[in-house]
Structure formats: C-alpha cells, structure tokens
Amino acid sequence: MSSRIPLIVCLVAGLIMFLQYFSAHPVARAMFNQVNDWWQIIFAFTLFVGVAAFMNNSMRAIRRGKERPFKTVSLLALISMPLLAIIGGTKIGSPFLWTFDNLQAPMQATVFSLLAFFVASASFRGFRARNLQATILLVAALIVLLGRMPIMAYLSDTIPELTYWIQDYPSMAARRAILIGIGLGSMTTALRVILGLERTYLRGQ
Amino acid sequence: MDWGAVAAGLLTLAIYSFLYRDNPVYKFAESLLIGLSIGYALVTFWQTAILDKLVYPLFSHGQLLLIVPLLLGLMMFSRFSRRLGWLSRIPLALMIGAGAGSAIPAMLYERTLRQVSNSIQPLVTAGGQFNFSGLVVLVGLLSTLAYFYFSREHKGFLGSFAKIGTYFMMIFFGATFGYTVMSRMSTLIGRVDFLLTDFLHYLK
C-alpha cells in the first residue's frame, strides 16, 4: 500500500496536467491554476521542513561547539528576518526591507560579480589550442569577444557582422540540435515518471 | 552617514576576500547571507503562498477544496517520523507527477518542434542565389544531432559526421562564452560603481 498510493497519485496528476495542456477551456485553465496554487502551498510547507532541518543541524553544531560563531550568525539572521517582518511589516521603509536592501541584496550582487573574476581565470586556462576542437572553441570565442567589444561598432563593420553571423547560423544550429536532444530526453524521462517506470524517489522500505 | 551603504560596502569587501582564499571574514558574510536569505524566503512564502493562497481563501472565502493541499503539505512533516515517513511521498509524487505531465508536451513543443521548424530555410534565396548560411544551418543541425545518436558506435560515416557536429558545438560554446563576457563584466562594474560612488564617495 505504502508504495502503491504515491505511484497512483503520480500517474493521475501527470495525466491531468498532460491533458490540460491541450485545452483552452476555462475549466481546464482553472484546473491548471488550481494545481499551480496547490503546488505553491505544498512547496511552502516543504520549505518549512527544509528550514526546520537546517535549524536543527545548526543547533546541533552549535551544541557540539563546531563552527559555533558562524552557525550562530546564520541562525540569528534567519530568525531576525521573520521577526523584523512581524514587527515592522514588509512595506517600503520597514526594517525588513532595509535589511534586504542593505545586507542581503548587496551580498547577492557581489557573489554574482565573482563570476567576472572566474570568467577571467577560466579564459586563461580553458582556451588552449590543444587540438582541432579546442582551436575552434578558441577562435570562435576570440572573434565574438572582439565583436562584442562595445567600441568595435566604431572601428570595424566586418568583425561585428561576422560575430552576428556566427551567432545566428553555425552557433544557433548547434544550439538547436542540443535543445532538440534535451527536449527528447526530457520527454522520455517525464513519461517514465508518469508511468511509474522511474521511481528512484518512491522506492525504499 | 548612510549606514546602509557602509554595511553594504563592508559586506561586499568581505565577499571579495574569498578570491584570496577562504577565511573567517568571508565565512561570516556567507553565514549571514545564508541566514538572511532563508529568512527572507520564509517571509515571502508565508505571505504569497500560505496567507494569500491558503489561509485567506480557505478561512475568509470558505474554499474547502484547499483542505487537500493543506493536508498534503502537513504530510511533508511526516518525514520527521520513522513510522509515517512514507506519507511524505504522496505530496512528492503529486508534485513530480504534475511536473512530468506538463513537461511532456511543453518540452516537445518548445525544445523540439520549434527548434526544428526554425532551422528550416530554403537553400536558394528569393533572388535565386545560393543560401550558404542556410546550408551551414542544415549541416550544423544534422551533424550535431548525429553526435547525440547513441544507438551505434561513432565509426565510419556516422563517426565523421558526428565529429563535424562537435566542431559546430565548439563554435557554439566559444561564441556563447565570448557573448556572455559583457554581462558578467557588467556585474563587476556594477559593484565597482557602488564601491566608488556610494561607499567611498569617490565618484559622484
């Protein structure tokens, strides 16, 4: 029983969502929205489970004295956000938004910008003309790099045009073929899931 | 004094210290970011999912059907129990099944059909000229598809054709890399702008 019910739920949910794709009828659309809302509700509960596990792990680490200061910072920060939201709301000018704007958002932007550095170190290491394929990779990257340089528009017509041609034709052709493969792989995987042929996640016990 | 900019600036520098090596300052910023972002997610989902989609419609408008996702959501908590743990697989199965069901036609249409149909162009243009770019697309598409043919060893014709496909893929990877440098650098320029303007007040 315990293994059968999830499989049936999976099959039914999959079939319903498969069929609704082909319908524009208000009933089908409403059902789709309904399932989406349910999805978000269940997701939110799962988030609470994940956060509970996270807090549990952190508390245990603190008790064991492992990385105590850092885990404490995490926990305090985690608790502070809901607290701030309860005390001052989440509207403009609230401490909650201030914390987001001045602490969280800048850190996120900075982590994102680490990419610029990693692009640099990767381009030093990753574009060596070891063989024909690597050379093609190198040449394509160099042409597009030059063509995308903002002032290139004032220096030359050929390089930007060549860049666009590469992007629109040979590069696009490969991308399309990769996408086609991904579409097919995704489809068969999804089908196996619905038919219960793929159930790594539901096995056990 | 704008304390927000001071805090943001110091935290920006703390994150950058990771580029030297992992260190307590980075670790502090990282722990803070993890905690804040989890807390932020909690607040957002509490408001947008639990309150807006569940509590208000269920209790203010009496949409009783919402008891189903409520129960399914609560089942997730059975994970903490050894005996009832399997119950949490029911909401998981619902989410996985629903996702898979809508993925089949959506993936086939967006990823496969549209890509096929966008690649097709006549080999002779309206002016009667040979369409070289069209031929490049045709060869590129078919040879890359050949690379993804798994049922046969890549030898002989299939092998050489698939090899041409790898050349096209290398063009794609190289071009994509070159193409994205601009936006990646933009993020760094954005931070430098912040540091010089709002944090150090060096630029106006």
Next chain:
Amino acid sequence: MNNQKIRWTIFASLFAVIVVSYIITLKWRIPTSPSVQKSYDLIESLPPSSMVIVSFDHEASSLPEIQPISYIILRHLFSRNQRVIGMSLFAEGTAIGYQTLNKLAAEYGKKYGEDYVFLGFKPQHISAILGMGESIRQVFPQDYLGNYLAEIPLMSGVENYRQIAAVISLADGDRTVQWIEYTGKKHGLTILGGFTAAMITTYDPYLSSGQLYSAVGGIVGAAEYEGILGLPGKANRALLSQTAAHIFIVLLVIAGNIAYFKRRKGGK
C-alpha cells in the same frame, strides 16, 4: 608561478583594470546612431509638462546594463520638465524603478505626486497594458506607496493613454513587444525602448516597421545619449570599462596559449 599565484594575479589585475577604467572619464566625441538621435529628438520636441510613462520592465540582474539608459533618459525628461509616471511589469523591477526615480528626481528637485509618481507592479502584464488603455485608475487604484490615484495631483486629468505623450519601456526581455502589440495600433501611442545589447536585434523588425519609434541599446546607446546631452556619466564609464575588460580577457586567452605552448615545448 603556481596556479594559486596565477589566479591571484589574474583577479587583482582584473579588479585594477575595471577600477582604473571606471574612474577615467573620456571626453571623446562618440558618433550618434540614428535611433538614439531620434529618441533624443522626440523627448526634446515634447511640450513641457507632457505625461510620459516610464516602465521598468527588467530584472535586477540586467541592472548594470539598463541603469545607465534609465538614468540618462530620466535626466533628459526631468531637465525638460516633463512629468513621469513610473511603473513596472516585472516584480523585480519595482523596487529598482522606485529607487531610480526618487534618486534622479531629487537631483532635479522634483516633487513626488506633482512632477512624478510611481504606480508599482502589475502581474499579468498583457491585461495591465490593455486595461490602462481604458482607465489607468482601474488597473492601479493606488500608487506604490498606497496613495489613491484620485488624491495625487499629478494624476488628475489623466484618464488613459489619450493623455500620455509617450511610453518608454526599459526591457531586458520581450515586454516591450507587448507594449507595441497591445497599445501601438489601437491607441497610437509613441513607444520608445531601452534595451540590453543582447535584445537589440530582436527589436529590429519593429524599428524598421515604425511600430517602435526608436530605441537606445545597451551601454553604447546610453553613452551616445550621454554624449548628445553633454552629461558623460555611468554609460561613458561603463563603455570604457567594458572595452578594457574585453581586451583584458582577449589578452588572457592569448597568454594562456603562450604559457601552454611554452610548457609543451619545454616538456618535449
């Protein structure tokens, strides 16, 4: 040099290249592309106190590229004493739009509610765009701060698109297409675009058909605009920094190959 030291050198040089190139302001005369000139001319030709909608249709991640455009266009609008109605069709663009408007309005001493207003974000963008053609107040009963539109002086007499001189959509995706398709023909609105460099070609067909009046594309477009106004700012700096960064990356690729072939030669 071991790998770690090479990485540190690369990181430090990149940071130095960006900072130095960002501090420099070049007084170069950039040639202006026709589309940027057309955008400038349009705003220049509007009678003062015209109503202009500025829609922040982008996400935070494209801010570095879009912000120079929004800055220079808003500077132009405020300096010409046009009145600005800000809004967003992307949840993430909302806070950005509000902050950007406030910052630039302060520069020009403009008052909230009299010279500019920010309506906030509406999901289901198509119905929002369509609905505003009937009644802006119906779609946005309140502004971003929760004030009722009826109580905002700027909004008195503004019913729908008929009172709007132009829409400026700052987009990193295809939101501007919806502005074009759902307002252009029906309401005869003049639509200007501000786009990331990657999106420019997407809008070429709309530009050549005239459905999109004109566009400012990427930091190059923004720098050209700054050039016309004689206000070299973020775009001018970013243009130089981007160019320097690209050259730096090209040099790194070449240096990587030199190092590789040297080692291979030594190895043999």
Next chain:
Amino acid sequence: MRTSSLRLIVLFAVILPLSSFLIASPIIAADSPQTETAWFDRRTLPALIASLVSIAAVLYAVWVIGRKKHLFIREIPGLKAVEEAVGRATEMGTAIVFTPGYGGDIQRPTTIASMNILSNVAEKTASYDCRLIYPTHDPVIMAVAQEVVKEGYIKAGYPDRYNPDDIFYISSSQFGYAAAVDGIISRTRPASVFLLGTFEAESLIMAETGNAIGAIQIAGTDSTIQLAFFIVACDYTLIGEELFAASGYLTNDRVILSTVKAQDILKLLIAVFVLVAVIWSTLNPSSDWWKF
C-alpha cells in the same frame, strides 16, 4: 504488480483516452470555431501529434526493443569518470560534493535524470564508505534526494552509513546557494565535485572554485548557455541529452536504455523531416507547412 499489470494500467489509462482524443480532435477542431475557450485548443495540435508519436515510439522501444538481450549505447566519456571520481575520493579519504544547480525544480525532467545519477553515486559512496554531501536550494529536491540516497545506501547494503544531515537545503537565493556551495567546496576540499542538473549563472562560480582546489569535476546540464562554462572549467561535461542517456548507462536500467533508443528513433524522424522540409521549401518557397 510489476510488468503485466503495469502494461494494463498504461493501456487503459493512457492509450485509450489518447487515441480517442486524437481521432476526435480534428473533428472537434474543424467543428468549433477557434475561440479562446475551446475544449481542444487548435494551436496545440502540433504538440499533440508530436506527443502521440513520441509516446508511441517510447512504448514501442520499451516493449519491443527492450526485450532484446543486449542494448547497445555508445560510450559517454564523462561516465567512465564517475567510478574514477568516487574511487579517488575514497583513496584520498575526502568527501564528494554533488549539487543540482539553481535552475531546476522537481518539475524539471533534468532534475530527475540527475537523481538517477545521484542514486548510482550514492550506491558507490555507500560501499566505499565515502562521505556524500548534497546541498540544494530547493527543499523539495532535498526531500527527494534524501529518499534517493537512502535507497542507494540500502541497496548497497549499508543503511547505517546514510546520514540525512548531509543532504540539506541551504538557501532559496541563487547567490546565497552559490556562496554556500563555494564555502563547502573550499572547506571540505572534496576530491570530486558533481554538478548535474539545471544551472544558471552560479555554474562557473562553483566550477572555478572546484577547479581551484583541484577536484575532479563532472558536470552536466540542459542549460545551453552554462554548457559553455562547464566545457571550459570542468574535466568532463555531459552535454544536454547525454545527461539523460547517462542515467541509463550508469544504472544499466533496461527501461531507461530502451527509452534512449526511442529518442534515437525520434531523432532519425526529425532528421528526415528536416531534409524533406528543406528540399520542399527550396523547390516551393511559398510553402510553410513545416512552421509550427
């Protein structure tokens, strides 16, 4: 249960409604004017036909080709490395870090394919007694991954070595997650890093950090743009569909292997379609029957 009753379920639950749907749909479509509210949305006809052809190909492959004794799949270089990667981590007495990327949720088939590889890696780490660390940005993925890894440890015969705390939710923010994974990689210094799933901008942040500490990195994703970064920064990269095929290759699961065959059949059909359409459009430029 098993195969026979499964087939019955498939037959009744899928084939019958679908085939009647297919027969009826053109009639419904022809009869009803195209409205925004039709039961059958005519715009989705290409997707419907494609779905039915694909489903037919998959069922054919599972039932007919799947019976064959030997199912050949060409070698995929990244996969040989999986064993090597686990072996190296054991030898060096370090951990393995496996993470599915920020772009995916459990709805995405790529995430499921990544789970299959995770299940295989988990079996290996269980028998080698090597620590497996799995940080993720999505609590649902965490829950599923816990099931998958637990199952892998049970299958390998070492249920007691399974530690649910090592499969954890770390942050819903893209760069919070990236910062955390970077921290984990640089502190635990794993011998091997698996980056399999749907990645966004965080791909290179993680891959370069893994590279800096000298880990073997096996990446695979369906995000075409991030593939470029993985190719440049990782030791092995599973490109798009290879990731899906990989899960069959590794687990030697006959069902997955035969669906890979179905994908190949469909690819052949697509190639023929493209050739015919290109020739057709060259001879008759005004035609557009191949436009969807």
